[in-house]
Amino acid sequence: MADSPQRIDRPLSPHLQIYRPLFTMMMSIVHRITGVGLYFGTAILVWWLLAAATSPSAFEAFRSVAGSPIGLIVLFGYTWALLHHAFGGVRHFIWDFIHGFGPQERVLLAKASLAASVALTVILWVVGLAVKG
Amino acid sequence: MSNTPSSGHAPMRTPLGRVRGLGSARSGTDHFFQQRVTGLANLILMIAFIGIVICLAGSSYAATRATLGNPFVAVVILLTLLSVTTHMRIGMQVVIEDYIHTEALKVLLIVANTFFSIAIALAGAFAVLKISLGG
Numbered sequence: 001m002a003d004s005p006q007r008i009d010r011p012l013s014p015h016l017q018i019y020r021p022l023f024t025m026m027m028s029i030v031h032r033i034t035g036v037g038l039y040f041g042t043a044i045l046v047w048w049l050l051a052a053a054t055s056p057s058a059f060e061a062f063r064s065v066a067g068s069p070i071g072l073i074v075l076f077g078y079t080w081a082l083l084h085h086a087f088g089g090v091r092h093f094i095w096d097f098i099h100g101f102g103p104q105e106r107v108l109l110a111k112a113s114l115a116a117s118v119a120l121t122v123i124l125w126v127v128g129l130a131v132k133g
Numbered sequence: 134m135s136n137t138p139s140s141g142h143a144p145m146r147t148p149l150g151r152v153r154g155l156g157s158a159r160s161g162t163d164h165f166f167q168q169r170v171t172g173l174a175n176l177i178l179m180i181a182f183i184g185i186v187i188c189l190a191g192s193s194y195a196a197t198r199a200t201l202g203n204p205f206v207a208v209v210i211l212l213t214l215l216s217v218t219t220h221m222r223i224g225m226q227v228v229i230e231d232y233i234h235t236e237a238l239k240v241l242l243i244v245a246n247t248f249f250s251i252a253i254a255l256a257g258a259f260a261v262l263k264i265s266l267g268g
Binding site for chain 2: 035036045049059060082093
């Protein structure tokens, strides 16, 4: 409402800076950050597809960037972000069915999804490099 | 639920509004549910998609085009694009709505989000179809 009087500055409820960082809280934040990263990372995927649809030189340009050290680091990070977000999504599915809210379960699920995301990222890259080599 | 709330005055919500249960945004739990359905689809499609990417890692132009032109591969990538871009559009809209409180900027960013998501979907789909259909 544009004409309503100025709101009174009431105290706001405590936000992030008030709380001690907790493991489950950091995992929730990272879920969102990886989601945003993956959002912009889809541009890399589409660049790859468009390059393959355009010309050999366009494809070589993509390959030289993707295969460069920085490109490989970005793709490695992208793989981890994807898997972390995917396992985070699985946790959300578990919560949707009203499971996994207990004090131990919460931490266990968070640890398991973090460990799984790191392990699977390494496994996929080892397999990928083995197939390529 | 009783017709007369404890406060004594008539309910603000019409019976039709209550039956439809769509809330103030008029879309109800659409986004909530779609985000879960596309999330599940993403999980399934990503398994196939990661396989395709590993097979194609470092491949030549000709080999990449031959694989992307395979109908099974092309359909998996098209489905992945559809599901992923829907999921990421809804997700980014939630992020925008959570952090941007200036109405004009918020609306602008939500529109930009829609543009980006659809552009990614169509550009990727066009590339796959062009390779598949022999362009």
